[in-house]
Amino acid sequence: MADKSFFIDTTKCTACRGCQIACKQWNKNPGTKTLQRGSHQNPPDLSTSTFKLVRFNEVEVPGGEPKWYFFPDQCRHCMSPPCKEVADGKAKGAIIQDEKTGAVIFNPKVKAKPADFKEIREACPYDIPRFNPSAGIMAKCTMCFDRINEGMLPACVKTCPTGAMSFGDRKDMLEKANKRLEEVKSLYKEPMLANPDDVRVIYLIVDDPKKYHKFAVAENTIGITRKMALKRLFQPLNGLRHMIG
Ligand code: SF4
Numbered sequence: 501m502a503d504k505s506f507f508i509d510t511t512k513c514t515a516c517r518g519c520q521i522a523c524k525q526w527n528k529n530p531g532t533k534t535l536q537r538g539s540h541q542n543p544p545d546l547s548t549s550t551f552k553l554v555r556f557n558e559v560e561v562p563g564g565e566p567k568w569y570f571f572p573d574q575c576r577h578c579m580s581p582p583c584k585e586v587a588d589g590k591a592k593g594a595i596i597q598d599e600k601t602g603a604v605i606f607n608p609k610v611k612a613k614p615a616d617f618k619e620i621r622e623a624c625p626y627d628i629p630r631f632n633p634s635a636g637i638m639a640k641c642t643m644c645f646d647r648i649n650e651g652m653l654p655a656c657v658k659t660c661p662t663g664a665m666s667f668g669d670r671k672d673m674l675e676k677a678n679k680r681l682e683e684v685k686s687l688y689k690e691p692m693l694a695n696p697d698d699v700r701v702i703y704l705i706v707d708d709p710k711k712y713h714k715f716a717v718a719e720n721t722i723g724i725t726r727k728m729a730l731k732r733l734f735q736p737l738n739g740l741r742h743m744i745g
């Protein structure tokens with residue numbers, strides 16, 4: 501199986517929350533009691549039982565109608581996941597990355613201490629990891645690893661009625677994302693792909709990222725890109741060592 505990625509085109513998202521429900525159904529996660537908090541967004545945040553959340557952000561437009569920004573949030577399955585880098589030094593085996601697909605998986609069999617989890621969450625540029633302190637278990641999107649291993653699409657992608665979400669081989673998703681980016685350039689002033697080189701969940705957004713979600717785009721990808729640069733730098737050396745050894 502090849503390296504996988506998602507492409508999420510927010511210009512096609514109508515905030516129906518079909519993906520959010522499909523994710524709960526497939527993962528057998530319980531529903532959360534909804535509450536009117538002055539927003540249609542429910543539940544208010546990701547949790548150990550909500551791996552996918554459509555974020556609703558209402559922005560006031562001076563002299564005009566309020567504008568909604570929709571953002572189907574989930575783990576980005578980073579190319580070099582900083583969460584795993586921290587976990588490897590704290591709770592070995594708690595976070596694993598599938599070599600073929602690139603899926604970043606939280607292993608429920610390895611427990612983490614609350615202090616370790618705090619560091620793991622802080623390392624994530626997208627504020628994704630969540631924790632059940634009584635069980636010591638971390639949770640987040642699994643890339644529907646069980647489904648894709650059987651040749652099926654992730655549940656959230658399969659259910660999306662507008663075609664806002666795609667999943668497939670990384671090179672195809674990057675191609676699709678860049679093609680769509682070119683298409684929307686004539687329609688929107690500031691379209692962009694969010695950190696496409698660093699993540700496996702590539703979002704197309706067409707306005708200031710902060711209007712979608714505080715963590716839509718990584719504030720500081722230096723940690724990720726530096727690690728990737730070092731990896732590339734030492735790859736030939738490792739290969740040479742292998743040949744000499
Ligand atoms: S988005 Fe966060 S939790 Fe997901 S792989 Fe990247 S660092 Fe880890």
Ligand code: SF4
Pocket residue numbers: 522523524526527551552574640641642643644654655656657
């Ligand atoms: S890939 Fe699966 S686990 Fe991840 S958000 Fe989609 S439905 Fe949920």
